[in-house]
Amino acid sequence: MTMFSLVVKNLLTRRARSILTASAVAIGVMTVVALGVLTFSLRETAISILRTGKADFTVAQEGVSDLLYSALDVGDLQRISAHPEVESAIGVLVATVDLDDEHPLFLELGLEPEGLEEFGVRVVDGRRYAADAENEVMLGYRIAADLDKGVGDSIDIDDSAFEVVGLFATGQVFGDSAAMMPLRPLQARERKPGALTLAFVRVDPSADIESLRTAIEDESPQLATVRTESDFGRVDRNLALLNAANFGGSILALLIGAVGVMNTTLLSFFERTREFGVLRAIGWSRRRLLVLVVGEALIVSLFGAGAGVGLGFAAVAFLERLPDLLGVFRPEFTSAVFGRALGFAFGMTFLGALYPALRAVRLLPIEAVRHE
Amino acid sequence: MSDLAQPMIEVFDVAKDYDHGTIRALDGVSLTVDRGEFVAVTGRSGCGKSTLLHLLAALDRPSRGRIVVDGRDLVQRGDLDEFRRREIGLVFQLHHLLAHLDATENLEVAMMGTHRRRAEKRVRALELLDAVDLGARATMRPPRLSGGERQRLAIARALVNEPGILLADEPTGALDTRSIDSVLALFRRIRDERGTTIVLVTHDPTVSAATDRIVEMRDGRIVDRGVSTA
Numbered sequence: 076m077t078m079f080s081l082v083v084k085n086l087l088t089r090r091a092r093s094i095l096t097a098s099a100v101a102i103g104v105m106t107v108v109a110l111g112v113l114t115f116s117l118r119e120t121a122i123s124i125l126r127t128g129k130a131d132f133t134v135a136q137e138g139v140s141d142l143l144y145s146a147l148d149v150g151d152l153q154r155i156s157a158h159p160e161v162e163s164a165i166g167v168l169v170a171t172v173d174l175d176d177e178h179p180l181f182l183e184l185g186l187e188p189e190g191l192e193e194f195g196v197r198v199v200d201g202r203r204y205a206a207d208a209e210n211e212v213m214l215g216y217r218i219a220a221d222l223d224k225g226v227g228d229s230i231d232i233d234d235s236a237f238e239v240v241g242l243f244a245t246g247q248v249f250g251d252s253a254a255m256m257p258l259r260p261l262q263a264r265e266r267k268p269g270a271l272t273l274a275f276v277r278v279d280p281s282a283d284i285e286s287l288r289t290a291i292e293d294e295s296p297q298l299a300t301v302r303t304e305s306d307f308g309r310v311d312r313n314l315a316l317l318n319a320a321n322f323g324g325s326i327l328a329l330l331i332g333a334v335g336v337m338n339t340t341l342l343s344f345f346e347r348t349r350e351f352g353v354l355r356a357i358g359w360s361r362r363r364l365l366v367l368v369v370g371e372a373l374i375v376s377l378f379g380a381g382a383g384v385g386l387g388f389a390a391v392a393f394l395e396r397l398p399d400l401l402g403v404f405r406p407e408f409t410s411a412v413f414g415r416a417l418g419f420a421f422g423m424t425f426l427g428a429l430y431p432a433l434r435a436v437r438l439l440p441i442e443a444v445r446h447e
Numbered sequence: 448m449s450d451l452a453q454p455m456i457e458v459f460d461v462a463k464d465y466d467h468g469t470i471r472a473l474d475g476v477s478l479t480v481d482r483g484e485f486v487a488v489t490g491r492s493g494c495g496k497s498t499l500l501h502l503l504a505a506l507d508r509p510s511r512g513r514i515v516v517d518g519r520d521l522v523q524r525g526d527l528d529e530f531r532r533r534e535i536g537l538v539f540q541l542h543h544l545l546a547h548l549d550a551t552e553n554l555e556v557a558m559m560g561t562h563r564r565r566a567e568k569r570v571r572a573l574e575l576l577d578a579v580d581l582g583a584r585a586t587m588r589p590p591r592l593s594g595g596e597r598q599r600l601a602i603a604r605a606l607v608n609e610p611g612i613l614l615a616d617e618p619t620g621a622l623d624t625r626s627i628d629s630v631l632a633l634f635r636r637i638r639d640e641r642g643t644t645i646v647l648v649t650h651d652p653t654v655s656a657a658t659d660r661i662v663e664m665r666d667g668r669i670v671d672r673g674v675s676t677a
């Protein structure tokens with residue numbers, strides 16, 4: 076009989092209780108996985124807009140709820156360009172359009188044809204669109220392959236017919252899955268004359284990017300510069316809220332799981348005072364007893380964590396089918412999410428088993444024997 | 448290491464108070480038990496028999512006095528887990544076996560923490576089960592054993608790490624007459640075959656009559672140290 080087989084035997088003897096404990100952990104882990112995948116995936120979708128072009132940083136309106144609501148104007152762009160460290164500042168109007176069921180958030184980027192090169196766009200087939208052509212469009216090579224469109228084909232976007240005049244590559248997955256078209260016709264269609272969503276800024280390599288960002292934000296307080304993902308919350312409050320909800324939800328799940336583990340571990344500790352005392356009386360050390368108590372909690376939690384990951388997958392699959400999230404939410408199961416779930420499972424066990432384990436360590440063997 | 452001439456257990460003027468001195472369970476107890484002796488401690492309920500046994504087993508500490516086991520003062524030992532695991536075997540009135548483990552496993556649990564290999568532990572457990580006439584019950588759990596069988600299994604568990612001393616608190620208290628006889632026969636055989644020193648607490652005169660010497664207690668004191676009949 077090894078410690079491990081004893082742990083397993085003890086758990087199987089109290090099967091209903093073990094299952095209940097594992098369930099508490101499973102629900103916690105499921106919540107952590109589902110929230111994690113949801114948050115990560117929505118953030119990826121949201122951030123993708125920033126990854127459509129090449130830039131040292133991006134400028135948007137500060138404090139909007141969604142990056143797509145950011146509004147810049149020509150004056151903003153001119154002030155940014157006027158800084159001597161700025162090599163180029165490309166103004167882009169971003170719109171999303173429901174192309175078809177599989178592409179409910181198709182990105183349209185409006186920008187001047189002269190800006191394309193600085194934006195990191197390489198024409199791989201056909202030609203650029205003309206500055207004022209109202210029905211010319213270029214497709215990223217990925218979306219073109221996806222839609223089976225080539226140069227010379229026609230495509231319906233938002234009930235208007237466009238001609239595909241060229242295919243492009245940006246080196247960015249998100250850019251290569253978008254359409255680009257001249258700025259002014261897009262502004263006109265969107266009824267936002269003169270409006271831009273973002274400015275993609277490239278900086279002289281010898282310049283200090285951070286001090287330039289500070290200078291731009293000081294000069295135009297309504298603007299925010301975004302360089303890293305953590306800056307993103309400043310221009311997309313929804314995402315910041317989502318992150319906060321993920322954090323809060325996960326902590327709650329941790330506590331719920333921990334209380335579940337604590338409840339059952341403590342209950343069985345009280346039930347088993349005699350048993351533990353006898354083990355101490357026949358020569359078990361404190362440490363061995365501690366290993367037993369913690370080992371039981373740990374094995375149960377591992378099972379709970381396994382079940383929780385499975386339930387997490389199921390929950391994500393369910394979320395994916397919600398009409399509100401259809402197409403917006405492309406689940407990405409990153410190892411980080413699973414690592415975190417496992418970490419949370421251990422956290423639940425640790426928090427939940429800590430107190431009962433301390434009680435077990437403090438138990439005097441005489442207490443058990445005296446109960447006679 | 449142990450000097451054969453030296454007594455196995457020496458108790459020097461031991462007192463034990465409970466509840467901050469309001470209850471004096473033992474009051475100046477001195478006692479010597481020789482190696483291989485089978486001693487009964489008797490007396491009315493509440494006279495302090497269990498308290499004395501618990502002190503001998505290092506389950507509790509005396510309020511005053513010294514207890515020396517196999518030449519070593521218990522109060523000065525830091526390794527009492529080790530002492531309980533290797534040097535003594537404990538048998539309780541209620542067997543205190545683990546109900547969800549079978550007979551063999553109950554013995555193996557008591558061997559955890561000793562440096563025997565797993566296979567060795569199993570062999571040792573089965574040998575002991577044979578020795579207490581439970582060879583045919585190896586895979587049975589305690590609830591399916593009779594009262595006498597359970598107590599014999601508890602005795603086997605106490606012997607599993609080959610202790611020099613067996614301490615038993617009313618081991619026959621919950622048994623019928625026939626089972627009592629078989630358990631007492633087992634104790635005598637253990638003393639004869641292994642030379643184990645046995646201290647057996649009982650308030651039953653027929654049980655104490657089966658031992659070498661009867662120590663009688665009253666109100667926390669030893670009133671008769673007894674004479675060895677062995």
Ligand SMILES: Nc1ncnc2c1ncn2[C@@H]1O[C@H](COP(=O)(O)OP(=O)(O)O)[C@@H](O)[C@H]1O
Nearest residue numbers: 465466470472491492493494495496497498499
């Ligand atoms: N933990 C304790 N707290 C207070 N009093 C105790 C405790 N254990 C034993 N006693 C008291 O000490 C005396 C001796 O008890 P015990 O050694 O159990 O007697 P016996 O085993 O001979 O029946 C009794 O009066 C009992 O009530």
Ligand SMILES: [Mg+2]
Nearest residue numbers: 496497498616
């Ligand atoms: Mg008693």
